[in-house]
Amino acid sequence: MPAAILIGASGSGKTTITLVIAERSPDDTDVLFFDAIGVPSAEDMMREYGSGGAWQLAKTVE
Numbered sequence: 497m498p499a500a501i502l503i504g505a506s507g508s509g510k511t512t513i514t515l516v517i518a519e520r521s522p523d524d525t526d527v528l529f530f531d532a533i534g535v536p537s538a539e540d541m542m543r544e545y546g547s548g549g550a551w552q553l554a555k556t557v558e
Contacts, residue, residue, distance in 0.1 A: 502529075 502510045511529060518527035533555060536544070541551040 502513060504510050514527060514529045518525075521527060536551070538548060541548045545551040545554055
């Protein structure tokens, strides 16, 4: 199954582009992004996962 991953600096428009892609995609297309699951504060990420990177990995696997 083809996949695309958007990466970029904070505030660069990744979520905006993702929302447009989701809106224009066929119904059988899954568009997933971290903002949809909620992003905890850096302090919560550190406390629960040890780092922001570890949180991202855990949520990607999940």
